[in-house]
Amino acid sequence: MPDKVRIGVVGGGFGAAFQWHLHPNCIVEAVAEMRPERRQRLLELYGCEKxxxxxxxxxxxxxxDAVAVFSGVPDHARHSIAVMDAGKHCICAVPVAITLDDCAAVIAAKERNSVRYMMAETSYYRWETILVRELYEAGEFGDVLYSEVEYYHPVYDGHAERKALWWDPEGNRTWRYGFAPFLYPTHSTGFLVGVTRERLTKIAALGWGPSDDPGVGVGRNVYDNPFSVGASLMQTDRGHLCRCNVMWGIHAHGERAQWFGQYAAAYMPGCAGQPFVVQRNGKPDITELPDYLQRLPESMRLQSGHGGSHPFLTNEFVNALIEDREPAVNVYEAVAMTAPGIVAHASALQGGPQLDVPSFDRHSGT
Ligand SMILES: NC(=O)c1ccc[n+]([C@@H]2O[C@H](COP(=O)([O-])OP(=O)(O)OC[C@H]3O[C@@H](n4cnc5c(N)ncnc54)[C@H](O)[C@@H]3O)[C@@H](O)[C@H]2O)c1
Known part of the structure; x- marks a missing residue:
């Protein structure tokens, strides 16, 4: 790689929330958007002309050299594969895909083209996650025996914004119309896989959906999805337990986790009033986060959404390309966050049997 990455940005919704133009080793070479007003927004934001x-x-x-794919979820696998088959590196919004076959296809495209792939999982770079990951790596937790990971997004009770996104400005249904919660699992699973790098291997899940919503149910959306609420119990390749939820439409909000280790426990702040705290055996509690902004290039030290994660995702992808190494959320980590949700959805559709998640790692168990 030269010392500047020339990136193309695709998708002018969430794709306009990153800092490519502020990284000293990155130039936004071009943008792409089907909707003209969003195309213009991307041009202005990233200061590029093409x-x-x-x-x-x-x-x-x-x-x-590289493409940031921020299209809708059902297009991620197809778009990522097209990017990598064009010989370009790829960073893609979450999740990798919505079928296990497509997870395998994205891995195959990455491997046959010798390019880099990263998934832009915001939970990985929430500041609480950074701290917990580093404490875990330093041995402060011992094993994380149990975790609770969740993503809650209200729809009905005055938080109408998610449901509004079910339609585009012309009144057509978007990809979000009736989308299944467990097919969007990575904000939850990323809190465990992104800390301990364990693999979620066994899953039993249940789902619930409103019978009076014309957008939720078999035949009511393109996914035939009957659920707006999903709860699951998962087990890892090290035998540890994880309660993983993804829910739309409940009276709760947020992406958060609680990690229970042998020697320490960590609680992210939550909508119920839980403050952030790490409790450790024989050591003082940690109640404040370090200032991680200092880890970024000076030009990128700004606050952002999703727990301050956006410039960290931007920085990691560009640095990985410049340094010719795999990014932190590489294709195997990304699929390890994505595939458990696909299996959880399958379990919930069958009424909750425990199902195995196949391994997508190059060496099984790593
Ligand atoms: N915390 C997070 O990580 C987070 C938050 C929000 C959204 N997202 C993800 O980011 C992605 C984008 O979300 P969004 O809310 O902006 O969705 P969106 O549907 O509003 O925007 C997607 C955009 O991509 C454009 N697009 C699609 N196919 C294209 C193509 N072939 N060429 C050019 N443009 C194309 C569409 O015109 C659209 O404007 C989704 O996958 C979403 O799940 C992640």
Whole structure:
């Protein structure tokens, strides 16, 4: 790689929330968006002059080294594979895919093209997660025997914004219409996989959906998804337990975790009033987070959404390319966060049997 990454940014919704133009080793070479007003927004935000109306057109641009894919979830696998088959590195919004076959196909595309792939999992770089990961790596938790990981997004009780996203400005249904909670698992699973790098291997899940919502149920959305609420119990390849939930429409909000280790426990702040605390055996509690902004290039030291994670995701992807190494949330970690949700959805559809998650790692168990 040269000392500057030339990136193309695709998708002007969440794709406009990153700091590519502020990284000293990154240039936004072009943007792509189907919707003209969003295309213009990307051009202005990232200070670049070249815009395409589609990812396919952007992929013909030889000056682009890497592509940031921020299209809707059902397109992630197809778009990521197209990027990598064009010989370009790829960072993609969560999750990797919504089927196990597509998870395998994304891994195959990464391997056959010798390019880098990263998933932009915001839970990985929430500041609480950074701290807990580093304490875990320093041995302060021992094993994390049990964790509770969850993503709650209200829909009905005055937080109508998610449901509003079910339709585009022209009134057409978007990919979010009736989308299954467990097919969007990575904000939850990322809290465990992103800390201990364990694999979630056995899963039993249940789901619930409102019978009076015309968008939820078999035949009512393109996914035939009957659920808006999903709860599961998972077991890891080290035998540890994880209660993993993804729910829309309940009266609760947030992406958070509680980690219970042998010698320490950590609680993220929550909508019920739980304050942030790490409790340790024989050591003082930690109630404040370090200032991680100092770890970023000076030009990128800004607060962002999703627990301050956005510039960290931006920085990690660019640095990995410059340093010619795998990014932190590489394709195997990304699939380890994604596949358990696909299996949880399958379990819930069958009424809750315990199902195995296949291993997608290059060496099983690593
Ligand atoms: N915390 C998080 O990690 C987080 C938060 C929000 C969204 N997301 C994810 O980010 C992604 C984007 O979310 P969003 O809310 O912006 O969705 P969105 O549907 O509003 O935006 C996707 C955009 O991609 C564009 N697009 C799709 N296919 C294209 C193509 N082939 N060429 C050019 N443009 C194309 C669409 O026109 C659309 O504007 C989703 O996968 C979502 O799940 C993640």
């Amino acid at each position: 815009a395409y109306a589609s990812l396919d057109e952007l992929l013909t641009d030889d000056r682009i």
